[in-house]
Amino acid sequence: MRKHNAHAMTTTQTSSPSTGAAQLRSPGFLATIDAERIKFFTLKTGPIVTAVLGLFIVLAALLSSLSLISPSSNPNPQxxxxxxxxxxxFVDTVLWMAIVFAVVSVLFATTEDSSGQIKLSFLATPKRVPVVLAKTIVIGMIGFAIGTIASALAMLVPLAVLSTSEVTYQFDLPEAATLAVASGIFMAMIGTVSLAFGLLVKNVIVAIAVPVLLFSILPSILESIGNGVVTTIVGFLPSVAGRVILTTFPNPAGLEAWPGMAVLVGWxxxxxxxxCVVLRRRDA
Known part of the structure; x- marks a missing residue:
């Protein structure tokens, strides 16, 4: 009987640590990504706003096409x-809708922090770097999908609208595919930059205001100064560098299409x- 009890105690003592380890074992990286995906699609505004901005890119292309076959009643004679x-x-609207996606990305980064739910994420995944990377992958994939699909549809819509008009649509499939992919990368990287800034700054208002100003107003203000050095710096700002392939405007720093996109990816x-570094050292 004593031997049996001793054996039972030994079994209990040896099995408890393994059971505890199993309970404390953090989920795999793929599970962390899936958890962040679920969080994004359970937000009240994120998925809706993202879908609307994609539809707006297509709608803008449709309206632009219609304006070509229905010119203004008061045309400029010159x-x-x-x-x-x-x-x-038909893809220039991507540049403006990316700013809307930047706001969605910031909210995805800051909502958990403001509500205190970020603590649960860090309890489930004690190593914080995987959480940051998982959020980045989710927002990047969503941005790439929306940018690519919406811009592709935006370039296809004019094929039907302008087919019977006097306006020639010089549609080239390889060029359209390149622009669609570039639009997806641009949207994904703008979202990633905004997400990362939102993780760095706990204040939601600041986290939204700074990327919006950086992507829209600040480059024009700095470029208007007229200083050569400042103008060159403007060319390396995230949105200014990344938009080269999607616009006819020259880059202030002389960057070409894909080198400019590489600068945005670098940002x-x-x-x-x-x-990743800051969140590892910060208290949740």
Missing amino acids: ADPITSVTELR AALLVALA
């Missing part, structure tokens, strides 16, 4: 009529790395 357009005309990678 302006030459538009007889030919390219795909680039995203740098801020995500900084967010």
Whole structure:
């Protein structure tokens, strides 16, 4: 009997640590990504606003097409009529809708922090870097999907609208595919930059205001100064560098299409790395 009891005690003592370890074992990285995906789609505004901005990109292309076949009743006599357009005309709305996606990304980063739910995430995944990377992957994939699909549809809509008009649509499939992918990357990276900044700054208002100003108003203000050095710096700002492939406006620093996009990707990678370092040292 004593031997049996001793054996039972030994079994209990040896099995308890393994059971506790199993209970404390953090989920795998894929599970963390899936958890962040669920969080995004359970937000009240995030998925809706993201879907609306995608639809708006397509709607803007439709309205732009219709304006070509239904010119204004008060045309400018000095302006030459538009007889030919390219795909680039119908993807410029991506640049403005990316700012809306930046706000969605900031809210995705800050909502948990403001509500205190971020503590639960860090309890489930004690190592904070996987949480940051999982959020980055989710927002990047959503931004890439919305940007690519919406811009592709925006370039296809004019094919039907302008088919019977006098305006020639110079549609080139490889060029359209390149612009669609570039739009997806641009949207994803703008979202990533904003997400990382939101993780760094706990104040929601500041986290929203700074990216919006950086992507929209600040570059124009700085460029208006007229200083050569300042103008060159403007060319390396995230949105200014990344938009080269999606617009006909020259980059102030002379960056070409894909080098400019590489600068935007570099900004995203740098801020995500900084967010990882800061969150590892910060109390939840």
